Amino acid sequence: MTVTTPATNGGRRTELLRIAADLFAEKGFKNTTVRDIAEAAGILSGSLYHHFDSKESMVDEILSTFQDELFAGYGEVLASDDDARTKLDRVVRLSFEAIDRHPAEVAIFQNDADHLGSFERFGYLAERGVQSRDIWLTLLNEGVETGVLRQDLDVHLVYRFIRDTVWVAVRWYRPGGELSHGAVADQYLSILLEGIASSAD
Amino acid sequence: MTVTTPATNGGRRTELLRIAADLFAEKGFKNTTVRDIAEAAGILSGSLYHHFDSKESMVDEILSTFQDELFAGYGEVLASDDDARTKLDRVVRLSFEAIDRHPAEVAIFQNDADHLGSFERFGYLAERGVQSRDIWLTLLNEGVETGVLRQDLDVHLVYRFIRDTVWVAVRWYRPGGELSHGAVADQYLSILLEGIASSAD
DNA sequence: CCTCAAACCAAGCAATTGCTTGGTAGGGTA
DNA sequence: TACCCTACCAAGCAATTGCTTGGTTTGAGG
Numbered sequence: 001m002t003v004t005t006p007a008t009n010g011g012r013r014t015e016l017l018r019i020a021a022d023l024f025a026e027k028g029f030k031n032t033t034v035r036d037i038a039e040a041a042g043i044l045s046g047s048l049y050h051h052f053d054s055k056e057s058m059v060d061e062i063l064s065t066f067q068d069e070l071f072a073g074y075g076e077v078l079a080s081d082d083d084a085r086t087k088l089d090r091v092v093r094l095s096f097e098a099i100d101r102h103p104a105e106v107a108i109f110q111n112d113a114d115h116l117g118s119f120e121r122f123g124y125l126a127e128r129g130v131q132s133r134d135i136w137l138t139l140l141n142e143g144v145e146t147g148v149l150r151q152d153l154d155v156h157l158v159y160r161f162i163r164d165t166v167w168v169a170v171r172w173y174r175p176g177g178e179l180s181h182g183a184v185a186d187q188y189l190s191i192l193l194e195g196i197a198s199s200a201d
Numbered sequence: 202m203t204v205t206t207p208a209t210n211g212g213r214r215t216e217l218l219r220i221a222a223d224l225f226a227e228k229g230f231k232n233t234t235v236r237d238i239a240e241a242a243g244i245l246s247g248s249l250y251h252h253f254d255s256k257e258s259m260v261d262e263i264l265s266t267f268q269d270e271l272f273a274g275y276g277e278v279l280a281s282d283d284d285a286r287t288k289l290d291r292v293v294r295l296s297f298e299a300i301d302r303h304p305a306e307v308a309i310f311q312n313d314a315d316h317l318g319s320f321e322r323f324g325y326l327a328e329r330g331v332q333s334r335d336i337w338l339t340l341l342n343e344g345v346e347t348g349v350l351r352q353d354l355d356v357h358l359v360y361r362f363i364r365d366t367v368w369v370a371v372r373w374y375r376p377g378g379e380l381s382h383g384a385v386a387d388q389y390l391s392i393l394l395e396g397i398a399s400s401a402d
Numbered sequence: 403c404c405t406c407a408a409a410c411c412a413a414g415c416a417a418t419t420g421c422t423t424g425g426t427a428g429g430g431t432a
Numbered sequence: 433t434a435c436c437c438t439a440c441c442a443a444g445c446a447a448t449t450g451c452t453t454g455g456t457t458t459g460a461g462g
Contacts, residue, residue: 031316033450043409054450161366164369187359193398196394247423248441
């Protein structure tokens with residue numbers, strides 16, 4: 001007897017994608033079997049193919065949907081007329097917010113994007129990567145030029161540190177836990193901008 | 202005594218472990234097949250079982266050997282009578298040096314330790330994790346107490362940022378490339394301690 | 403009452419997986 | 433010569449993999 005909540009609309013398809021995303025995030029894409037997904041959904045593995053073409057098309061839909069939302073957010077920040085430092089602040093906060101709202105999607109991207117990106121189907125992942133790098137480098141360079149950031153920094157290195165540090169937080173951050181994503185962003189920005197050494201040093 | 206090829210010492214076993222480690226690092230443990238390893242070594246998959254019990258025992262040997270060496274290094278630093286800030290400095294440099302010397306091992310640890318750690322055989326991975334956390338927290342707390350670090354920091358949060366940022370560098374750092382591990386450590390420590398904002402800010 | 407579509411089941415297939423088994427080539431030693 | 437030992441091959445097995453196929457249930461609409 002399958003009485004799926006009729007109130008929770010969005011359909012079975014969306015629900016299955018959520019289940020799959022959680023499993024992909026937990027065990028990795030390749031390491032998650034279609035039988036795992038089906039079992040978690042309470043159906044048989046073959047029944048998944050009524051909803052999706054393949055296991056690959058499931059991650060595809062999961063990742064592309066997330067990426068579209070994320071970059072829409074980036075676009076808004078960049079389109080504003082805030083100064084570089086404010087934009088940096090906003091982009092960092094946006095990223096921690098993404099971890100808070102879509103932890104599974106971020107985890108999948110962190111763990112499997114490299115491998116998936118080698119397939120033609122997932123070429124957009126590499127494109128988004130370039131796009132993201134350009135955003136960060138532009139903001140950092142603008143910050144250095146306008147004097148709000150240190151002049152002696154290797155901007156490319158700083159970019160990689162920021163990118164990695166922000167996204168890798170998905171490994172330990174838990175939505176609904178003690179720390180809000182805003183609190184994490186506060187501390188992170190404080191460390192990143194001012195350092196951990198005492199100013200009297 | 203068995204003296205096969207005195208020039209290429211270390212034996213076939215060591216050579217096979219290196220080949221396996223590189224593949225595990227590149228594609229992940231589960232995603233690397235015994236046939237992949239054998240092919241890279243120029244032999245058939247069955248022949249691997251003359252040298253090793255199982256695929257699991259290969260990662261086991263790779264990871265435990267690396268961990269032993271790494272923690273021996275940590276031990277030396279902690280045993281010294283340097284102050285907290287110097288020890289922090291040395292531990293960070295030691296970590297980037299480990300990435301330089303054993304990139305495959307670090308990558309495997311980063312990508313697969315969580316999953317492998319759930320098996321009893323790899324319980325030492327979790328132990329090492331706790332040990333590592335204690336080292337960092339001790340140093341950070343000592344730094345705060347002695348006044349060389351800011352008083353208003355969430356030490357646990359700082360620990361996670363440092364840990365992740367340091368080790369995640371394995372994703373882009375390439376031994377023998379333009380940047381030496383020492384140069385990366387310099388920049389990282391500078392950013393971590395002093396921040397990226399200009400001091401005139 | 404009939405139709406139809408969405409959602410699922412039951413069974414299985416071809417490929418791939420880790421691993422086993424019995425054998426062999428070849429160099430060193432007695 | 434006879435005997436090992438190390439390193440390998442050749443063949444294959446049981447389990448697991450992603451996916452296919454044809455059929456069944458269920459509820460909404462005509």
